[in-house]
Amino acid sequence: MAINRTTPPSGRIGSSKSRSGCKTCKIRRVKCGEEKPSCLRCTSTGRKCDFENNAIGTSPPTPSMPTSLIPSPSHTLSSSPNSGRRERRAFGYYFQHAAQYLSGGMDIDFWTGVAPQICRTEPAVWDAIIAISALFEYPEQCLDFTFLRHKQKDAHLLKQSQKEALVWYSRSISSIHSQIERGSADPYIALISCVLFICVETIQGRMEEALQLLRQGMSLILDLRVKALHGTVSASKAALLENTIIPLFLRLNTIALTISGTQPSELFSFENNKYDGFSSLGSARQSITTLGAECILFQRDAGVHLQAFGGDVCVSQDLFIKQQELQDRLARWKKAYTDLCQSLRHKSPIPLEYSIYTEPTLLAYHAAASVYVAGSLTKHETVYDDYLDDFRVIVEQSSLTLDASKKPNGAQPPFTFEMGVGLPLFVAAAKCRHPGLRRRALQLLRRAPPVQGFYKCPPVTALAEHLMQVEEGHSIVLNKAVGQDAAAEIAAIVASQQGPLSGNHVNETIPLSLIIPEEARICDTGVFRLRDGLPYDVCEDDVMKWNPGPEQLFMTLRRLRRDPVTTSWEVYCDCIPMNF
Numbered sequence: 001m002a003i004n005r006t007t008p009p010s011g012r013i014g015s016s017k018s019r020s021g022c023k024t025c026k027i028r029r030v031k032c033g034e035e036k037p038s039c040l041r042c043t044s045t046g047r048k049c050d051f052e053n054n055a056i057g058t059s060p061p062t063p064s065m066p067t068s069l070i071p072s073p074s075h076t077l078s079s080s081p082n083s084g085r086r087e088r089r090a091f092g093y094y095f096q097h098a099a100q101y102l103s104g105g106m107d108i109d110f111w112t113g114v115a116p117q118i119c120r121t122e123p124a125v126w127d128a129i130i131a132i133s134a135l136f137e138y139p140e141q142c143l144d145f146t147f148l149r150h151k152q153k154d155a156h157l158l159k160q161s162q163k164e165a166l167v168w169y170s171r172s173i174s175s176i177h178s179q180i181e182r183g184s185a186d187p188y189i190a191l192i193s194c195v196l197f198i199c200v201e202t203i204q205g206r207m208e209e210a211l212q213l214l215r216q217g218m219s220l221i222l223d224l225r226v227k228a229l230h231g232t233v234s235a236s237k238a239a240l241l242e243n244t245i246i247p248l249f250l251r252l253n254t255i256a257l258t259i260s261g262t263q264p265s266e267l268f269s270f271e272n273n274k275y276d277g278f279s280s281l282g283s284a285r286q287s288i289t290t291l292g293a294e295c296i297l298f299q300r301d302a303g304v305h306l307q308a309f310g311g312d313v314c315v316s317q318d319l320f321i322k323q324q325e326l327q328d329r330l331a332r333w334k335k336a337y338t339d340l341c342q343s344l345r346h347k348s349p350i351p352l353e354y355s356i357y358t359e360p361t362l363l364a365y366h367a368a369a370s371v372y373v374a375g376s377l378t379k380h381e382t383v384y385d386d387y388l389d390d391f392r393v394i395v396e397q398s399s400l401t402l403d404a405s406k407k408p409n410g411a412q413p414p415f416t417f418e419m420g421v422g423l424p425l426f427v428a429a430a431k432c433r434h435p436g437l438r439r440r441a442l443q444l445l446r447r448a449p450p451v452q453g454f455y456k457c458p459p460v461t462a463l464a465e466h467l468m469q470v471e472e473g474h475s476i477v478l479n480k481a482v483g484q485d486a487a488a489e490i491a492a493i494v495a496s497q498q499g500p501l502s503g504n505h506v507n508e509t510i511p512l513s514l515i516i517p518e519e520a521r522i523c524d525t526g527v528f529r530l531r532d533g534l535p536y537d538v539c540e541d542d543v544m545k546w547n548p549g550p551e552q553l554f555m556t557l558r559r560l561r562r563d564p565v566t567t568s569w570e571v572y573c574d575c576i577p578m579n580f
Helices: 023-028 040-044 083-102 108-119 123-137 160-182 187-203 207-229 235-256 281-309 317-347 353-374 381-405 422-431 435-447 457-481 486-496 540-544
Strands: 522-529 553-562 569-578
Touching: 083 108, 083 123, 083 160, 108 123, 108 187, 108 235, 123 160, 123 187, 160 187, 187 207, 187 235, 207 235, 235 281, 281 317, 281 353, 317 353, 353 381, 353 422, 381 422, 381 435, 422 435, 422 457, 435 457, 435 486, 457 486, 457 522, 457 553, 457 569, 522 569, 540 569
Parallel strands: none
Antiparallel strands: 522 553, 553 569
């Protein structure tokens, strides 16, 4: 889905310096009570108190670290009384309620072990964690399409909880900036902070700022890898970098590739990805993450090729070979994954808690990647009718994931930092034309956590629902012209699919290609706002006939139709207003 990009806004929060007291309070830009040996502000918030005779930071200075590490929030806010009590409460809420959902069922040790342990001696990490906690407990999320968001909310319109979270986030940023300016910043701590800052931005739905942080975090990782090779990073930190931090960044980057213009990290090692056997669910997840990124990039390249050379008949042999290679590797991954699961169940008949989250999510991503690759080399949407079993896997496995991720009250968390089921469900809702399965996918999308890493579910849910309405509405008109009642067929299929899905195949009374004919299907879509300009194939007359305002969102609808003279297929583009 192509989206016109705008330059994300940036800003800075300023705060007054503390000119006396301990160094920790100076870094936090708060007034120190100067109680010794440890001041009251530090002890009340669980921080390490350091006066001038003590050193902060254990790593050598890194003056070359970019001072643009973090984009500052745009509001100037100040702390209020009793902040220490509220900070401790926020940390408790983080540990008891938020951390498990951030992890998506795996890498729980990073969120409940590594980050909380570091925050005891690093004020920047403490402040970032309690900011995440407050934003998780009281979410105020921007759910606009990425790069198409409305003007940022003014500070006076924010609720007190959001204001306080931004105060803590601002302090964390200021602490990192201060260390960088003094040349005492530990790049390892800076990277951990970068992960937390990405979390702060994504939990708010601020993907533009989070993408900047993602790129900067990748640069920090490359620098730390060099230091590890030269032995200037401890073995434990190097292990955490390779086994936890880098896989986390790669998962974030894979989902970010669905955002137009995002580039793959050089950390991806496509040629070294293994499919012959997995030692753990973590290694299987890392493999499907890398393979999924390849599938998304292949779809991009194929789309550019189809647009440049005019259609399916002009697809190069190299692309067909690449498609077959990816399909072979997807099949090998599935076999290796099945073998792993059988081995794990043999060793432990009782499912591990993390496997309840992870197994269905991985299967949903595998099915979505298979669909991505299968339909990449054609504009004909009826190709997806051969993959109903994959769509069924996406729906069933996503339902299991959401059952496992719900909170004790039955509601879904507002956010997960990991790869959620939003992307696979959108693939099913957009490309599956079976009315029953399609509606099940939409229902699950509405139920899913609104923000999943770099993926926002509400806007893509609205997009998929619009697509379904347009396609089914057009198909009813086309079928009526030849004496068929598509509306009745759709209603019958939907009614027959109420309740749990059963069996290995989805039953249908007549071929989907007759219920939703090719001419009714949308082969490509996009979203744009009028004030940002028009896509290359949209005419001004197509837009102005709707008498829109500058903030109006539009959907582009590209579908195939037959040339009445040559009878060959051609791509036709239209646009309609989208209310979201």
